Amino acid sequence: MAKIIATINLKGGVAKTTTTVGLAETLACEFDKRVLVIDLDPQTNATTMLIQEEKWRELNNKELTTARLFKDSKLAMNExxxxxRNTIQYGVSSIDKVKKLDLLPSSLELIEIQDNLTSIYRGRFNAITPVDILKRAINEVVDNYDYILIDCPPNLGTITLNGLRISDGYIIPTIPDVLSTYGIPQVVKWISEFSSEIDKEIKPIGIVITKYSSNSSVHKTTIKELELERDVKLFKTKFIQCNDLAKAAEYTEVNTLAKKWGYGEKHYDLFIEFAKEFMGVCNDEFGV
Structure with missing residues (x-):
């Protein structure tokens, strides 16, 4: 059965989506894992990184995205x-060697849908809740994957709750500065309370340092503070600030993972290190 891990941070611009996509591609390409990325972020960045924007527009026009799923929550089952099966995009990625990575794409429409999910169709016995929409939808395919990575929106709304509802744990990508790390205690506390309420453990897998600059005293100080965090461990891998990162986020067809993320002491090597560390933690926590 897949281990389902959400990525979340309330601060935008912290490379949350880049971390999710790079990890997914590395697990699928370098470690031969079957991976599904679920994009719940209405910015659709994970989606457009894994399929061309033109392809995304085609899917969006046909309502083959997570937006259709949440729209349907207001309708009776027969409507x-x-x-x-048709919404999942199989064998995605701009990297030719990535063969085992699938995607459940997002849509900009999720922005509007988010605010209306309290009035869903609850069934004859009032047993369906707003946070169970995604769980009920993907249950039939969970066993097809080793890992399911969920790119959550930068908020604590109902769509984010849907992602956490099915998750075994979560990671928090963050730049090591005050603004990016400020909301981490709130996220951990909030998820812990949600976990207790639904009576399902959602473990904090770890904090991932992104856009790290070894010349920054602020970064070094913040990392020392995060190392003292008792509720969430800090991954050893640190993703350095890289000028080529924005270019890697664009959909450009390449042959290998290294070609996309950069050779030498760049993100290719770091994603390999992080994937190993990530799998090790999952093995310790969940017995993968």
């Missing part, structure tokens, strides 16, 4: 249009 629903969401088709999981």
């Amino acid at each position: 629903r249009k969401f088709d999981l």
Whole structure:
């Protein structure tokens, strides 16, 4: 059965999506894992990184995205249009050697849908809740994967709750500065309370340092403070600030993972290190 891990941070611009996509591609390409990325962020960045924007627009026009799933929550069962098998995009990535990575794409429409999820169709016995929408939808395919990575929106709304509802744990990508790390205690506390309420453990897997500058005293000080964090461990791998990162986030067809993320002491090597560390932690926590 897949281990389902969410990525979350309330601060935007911390490379949350880049970390999610790079980890997914590395697990699928270098470690032969079957991986599904679920994009719940209405910015759709994970989606457009893994498929061309033109392809995303085509899917969006056909309502083959997570937006259709959440729209259907207001409809009776016999009126629903969401088709999981057709909505999942198989064998995605701009990297030719990545063969085992699938995607459940997002949509800009999630911005509007988010505010209306309290009035969903709850069934004859009032047993369906707003946070169970995604869980009920993907249950049939969970066993097809080794890992499912969920790119959550930078908020604590109902769509984020749907991602956490099915997650075994979560990681928090962050730049090691005050603004990016300020909300981490709130996230950990909030998820812990949600976990207790639904009676399902959602473990804090770790904090991932992104856009790290070894010349920054602020970064060094913040990392020392994060190392003292008792509720969430800090991954050893640190993703350095890299001018080529924005270019890597664009959909450009390449042959290998190294070609996309950079050779030498760049993100290719770091994603290999991080994937190993990530799998090790998951093995310790969940017995993968």
